[in-house]
C-alpha cells in the first residue's frame with residue numbers, strides 16, 4: 285500500500301510503498317478515505333524524533349475493512365462501517381503507528397462511528413482536536429462533561445487534578461471561561477464543550493474569547509455563542525477581558541496557542557482560585573513567562589491512546605505518558621462523539637485540499653509550518669494555500 289513515510293535525515297516525508305498492516309487482537313483494519321492535518325504532523329517531520337521509515341500523520345477517517353480476533357460484538361462494528369480516529373504518527377521517539385496511509389490498524393474502542401449526517405471528510409478532522417479540548421476542559425480544568433466517565437480513577441492516577449470549586453460553589457453565580465484563540469480548531473471544540481458542560485451541569489457559563497475580528501460573527505453565533513470577544517492582535521487584550529468581566533476575572537482559562545507571551549497574558553485574567561490549561565508545555569520552550577499566579581496544566585492528547593509515548597524536542601524529552609485513566613476517558617468521549625457529532629457537536633469547517641497523499645508534503649505541511657504560528661508564513665499564492673483560519677485541512681483519497 286502507499287503511505288507517507290518520514291525521511292528523518294532530509295526532514296521531509298515521501299510517498300512510498302509499504303506493507304499493508306494486519307489487525308492484531310482487539311484491533312480493526314481501516315481503509316483510509318480521508319486524512320486531516322494537525323500542527324504536530326509537520327512539527328515532527330521538520331524536527332524528527334522518529335527514525336526514517338515511520339509512517340507520519342495523526343487524523344483519519346475511512347471504512348472498517350476487517351475485524352481482528354476478539355473485537356467484541358458489543359463494539360457494534362462491522363466491515364463497511366465508517367469510522368474516524370487518530371494515531372501517533374511519527375511524533376514520538378518510540379515506534380508508533382501513523383495514519384497517512386491507505387490502510388491502518390487501531391484498537392477498536394479508539395474510533396468513533398461516523399453519524400450519517402457527517403461526511404467522511406468532515407469526520408476526519410474531529411478526533412485529535414476534539415479530544416484535546418475535552419481533556420483540557422473536562423479533566424484538567426474540571427468542568428462537568430456531558431457524558432459519564434470515571435473521575436475517581438482519574439484522580440487516583442493523577443492526584444494533581446483535584447476537583448475544582450464548581451463541585452461545591454454557588455450554582456447561581458455564572459462561571460467565567462476564557463478561551464484564548466477561539467478560532468483554532470481546538471478552540472472551536474473548546475467553546476462547544478464548555479456550552480455543553482453548562483447544559484449538563486446546570487451551571488451558567490459566561491464565555492470570553494480572543495480571536496481575530498474576521499471570526500467574531502461566527503463565534504458569536506451558535507454553537508459557540510461567545511458572550512464577549514477581544515481581538516488577539518490588540519496588545520492589551522488581557523486588560524480588555526478583565527474590563528469586560530467587570531473585574532470578576534476568569535474562573536477557567538484555556539490557552540489554545542501557548543506561544544511566546546500568551547500564557548503569561550492569559551494567566552493575568554485569572555481569578556485567585558482560577559485554573560488554567562495550555563496546549564504546549566513550558567519545557568518545550570514555546571512560551572516564556574515570569575512568575576504565574578497558578579501553574580497552567582499541560583498534557584498531550586496522545587495520553588488518550590493509552591500507550592508509552594516519548595516525545596519533546598532537544599533535551600526536553602517528556603516522560604512516558606501511559607495512562608489507563610486517560611485512555612478510558614478517550615473511549616467514553618468517542619462513544620459520546622458517535623452520538624453527538626452532527627447534532628449536539630458541530631465539526632470544524634473543512635478545506636479539502638487538491639490531490640491526495642502525494643500532495644500532503646508539498647502543500648499541507650507547508651501551510652501548517654514547522655512549529656509556531658509565525659512559521660506558517662509562505663510565499664505561495666494559490667487560493668488553497670491561504671492561511672488556515674477556523675478550519676481543518678483535509679485530503680481525500682480517491
Ligand SMILES: NC(=O)c1ccc[n+]([C@@H]2O[C@H](COP(=O)([O-])OP(=O)(O)OC[C@H]3O[C@@H](n4cnc5c(N)ncnc54)[C@H](OP(=O)(O)O)[C@@H]3O)[C@@H](O)[C@H]2O)c1
Nearest residue numbers: 323416465467468469470496516563583584585657673674
Ligand atoms: N497538547 C496537545 O496535545 C495538542 C493537541 C492539539 C493541538 N495542540 C496545539 O494547539 C495549537 C492549536 O492547534 P490547532 O490545530 O487548533 O491550530 P489551528 O486551528 O491550525 O490554528 C489556526 C488558528 O490560529 C489562530 N492564530 C494564529 N496566530 C495566532 C496568535 N498569535 N494568537 C491567537 N490566535 C492565533 C488563527 O486565527 P485567525 O485566522 O483568526 O488569525 C487560526 O484560526 C497548536 O500549537 C497545536 O500544536 C496541542
